[in-house]
Amino acid sequence: MYNLLIGGAAGQGVDTTVAILEKLLKRSGYNVFTAKDFMSRVRGGHNFYLIRFGVEPIYSHSNQIDGIVALDESTVKIHREQLKENGFILCDQDIAKDTDTSFIVVHMNEMAKALGNPRVSGSIAIGAVLKLFGEPMENAGAVFASFVKQQFLDINMKALTEGYESVETRFMHLQGNAAEQMLISGSNAVALGAIAAGLRFYSAYPMSPSTAIMETIAQNADEAGIVVEQAEDEIAAINMAIGASYAGARAMTGTSGGGFSLMVEALGLSGMAEIPLVVIDVQRPGPATGLPTKTEQSDLKFVISASQGEFPRMVIALRNPSDAFYQTMRAFNMAEKYQIPVILLSDQYLGDATYTTKAFDPEKIQMSVPESDYTGHGEYLRYRYMENGISPRLIPGKTEQLVSSDSDEHDEHGRIVESAEVRTRMMEKRMKKLEILKQELQEPEFIGEKSFQTLLIGWGSVWGAMEEAVRLLNQDKNGNAYAALVFGDIYPLPTKLLREKAAEASRIIDVEQNATGQLAALIQEETGIICDDKILRYDGRQISGEEIAEQVRKEGIR
C-alpha cells in the first residue's frame, strides 16, 4: 500500500490534478482512498490531499507518507516530518530549498511554459508520479479526455509524457483488481442515491460542506427530470421541500449544522403534518460558523431532538459511499412509508473523500409507490386514526378527494381542534409510527473477531478508521481480541446487537469526532450501557485507523 500527499494553495488546480491521478490509479487496478483537507478560502492558503492506494481495500487515510507532491513551499514545511524513511518530495526547483536527499526536482513550471501553457504543470506532476510508482501510461488518454477539454488534450498529454520521462521508477507496481469498481465521494454517492430513488425536487441554500450534493444533482437535473432550486435561505429550502412533497414530488433538502438550525421549526411541520421529507446534514465543526471546511460529528444529539414538541423521526448516519447511496434511497422509502422526516447524517470527511467501492445497484432498493386513490371504507380522511398510526396519504389534485394538511393540532379531517381527547389520540397515532418503525431498524455493523474482549463503538464516517483499527489491533496478537460496532441507523437507536455484544465485552471504548461522546450518552440513556473509555477528537480533522489503534494500545490492555 502506498500513501501520497499532494499539497498546494487554493486556485492552483490541485483538485483536478488529484481527480485525474486517483482515477488513473483506480483504472490500473488499485483500491484508492483520497481524504481532502481544505482551508475556507478560494485563493491561497494550504490545501492537501492524501491519496492512499493498494491492492487491499482502503477506507481510511494514513499520516505516514511515501511521497509528497509539493506544489507550494508550505506543503514541504508542514508535511515533511510525516515522510517515511526513503520517502520522496516531488517539487519544482524553487521549492527545494535545502539539500535534503528526499527531494526529486522536476522543473514543472519551466517545462509547462516551454510547452506553451503554465496550467499544464499539474499534468507533468501526474506523469512523474505514474513513473515513480511504476504505473503504465495506457489508461491516461481516456482518463484525461474525461477531465480535460478537447482543445487542451494534446498539450496535457505532452506534459504528462514529459513528466513521465523526467524521473526514475522507485516503487513497484502492484496489481489490484479494483479497475471495475467505482471511485466516488460520499456526497456524490448521496446525490446518486437521491437521483436513483426518483428525487423530483431538491431545494437548498449553499453551505459547505453540503453544496457538492446540490451541485451534482443540478448537473444531472435536466436528464433526470429534477427541479433544483436554490432557496433564499434554509427556512425556505425546507419549507419548499415540504410543499413539493405534499403535492406529490419526492423532495429533499441538504445543509450543514448552521442551516439545519434554521430548518428546525419546519422539521416539526413535517412531523406534525405527516409529510414525507428527507434532509441531509453534512456536519462540520460548530458552534455558529465553526470551522466551515473541516469535519466533526457533533450534531447527533441536536438532530435527534431538534424542534419543539414530540414527533416521530428517523436518523441514519452514513458510513461510506456505498452506505450513502443505498441509505439515501432507503431514506425516501422510510419517509414515505411512515410519513415522517428522515435525517441523513454525513460530514465533511465522508462527503469529500473518495473511496473505491463496488458499483452501485439501484435495483437492490425497491422504491415505494404512492397510493393512486382512496381504497378504504367511508369518507377519505387525511389523518384517519389507524391501527398502525399510518393514515392513507393521497396526492392533492390526483383524485377527487380533498387533501388537507395542518401544522396546528387537527382532527381526522385536518382541521384545527383544541379538544383534549383528539389531541391525545392524534399524539398517540403519530407516536405509534415510531414503535412500528423500530421493528425494521438495521443493527450496527459488526467488525472484527467473533470472540473478543475489547469492543469499539462508533457511528457514521469513523467506520473506515474503526475497520482499519480493529484489523491492526488484532494483528498485534497480544492475547486480546478486538471488535467494533458502527452505527448507521442511529435514531431510534437499534439496541439488540449492542446489548448482545456489550454483554460479551470486558471493555467498551467509544470513538467519536466530538468533544462529549454523544453516541455514548445516547447509548447510556437508551440502554444503561456505559462506555469504559472514550477516544474523542474535535480539532476538525478525522482520526485515522492507525491513530485509533495507537490510542487503544496506549490505554493499556485490560
Next chain:
Amino acid sequence: MKAENFCTYETAWCPGCGNFVILECLKTALEQLGKNPAEVLVAAGIGQAAKTPQYISANTFCGLHGRSLPAAVAAKIANENLTVIVDTGDGDSYGEGGNHFIHNIRRNVDITHFVHDNQIYGLTKGQASPTSMLGLKTAVQVDGNNNEPLNPVLLAMACGAGFVARAFTGHKEHLIEVMKQAIEYNGYALVDILQPCVSFNKINTFAWYNQRVYELDDTYDCHNKIGAMQKAMEFEEQIPIGVLYQEKKASFHQKNAVLKAGLPLLDRNTNTNYVNQLIQSYI
C-alpha cells in the same frame, strides 16, 4: 353570489371581520372561474387570515407562520395542474415571511397571493404589523408605532412583480373581479386586500378606508411601471384600488429547463438508463 362547491364552515373570526368578505369573495371567484375544488390548493401560514383554508372546501395546506409562500410555490412546481392560492395576513406575508415575499416575486411561480392586510396583528391580539401606520398605539407600541409602514404594492413592483393589485373588502364585486384576474394571471400575482380589524385597529376602520378608497377606471394605464409606482404611493388621503400594475412575464415553469416541456413534475419517472450511465461514469 353563491359558492356552493366550496362549502361553508363555522369560523373562529370576530363578527364584522373583513376575513368573512374575503372568504366569500374567494369562493365566488373560484366558482365563477369554474374551478373544481379538487384542483385547487389554498395555502396559508399562521394568523387570523391564515385560518382561511380551514373554512373552504379545497385541498388545503396550513404551514408555519411566515412560510406559506415557499411551500405553496413548491407545490405548484410539483404539480402545475393545481390552482395554487396563498391566503394569509400582512404579518405572515410581509413580516415573518418578508424574505420569501421578495424572492418569490423573483421566482415568478404561477400562484396567487391574497394578503388580508388589516395593518395589525390580530391573532396575537393587537400589536403593530409591518403595514401599521405611524403613531398607532398598542400594548407593545405604547408610545405609538415609530417604524415607517412598508408599502407592499410598491415593494412588489420594485422586485419585478408582473401583477400587483390592491382591493378593499368594502367593494365586494370589485374584489371578486380583481381576484379572478389575479388567479388567471400566469405568474406570481399579489393582491393586497385592505380589511378592517374590528377588534384591534381603531385607526384604519371600515369608515377610514371607505372614505379614502376609489376604484381605478379605464383611463388608468396599468402597464406603465413608473406611473404604477407613483399610483402605489397614494395612501394617506386617497387610496386607489384595482390592478395597479400588470406585465406579461415568463413564469417559473416557462423559464425552467425541466418544467417547460413534458409531464407535470410529479408524474415523471426515473430514467433508469440515465442512472446506470451515471454510475458507469464513476468507474
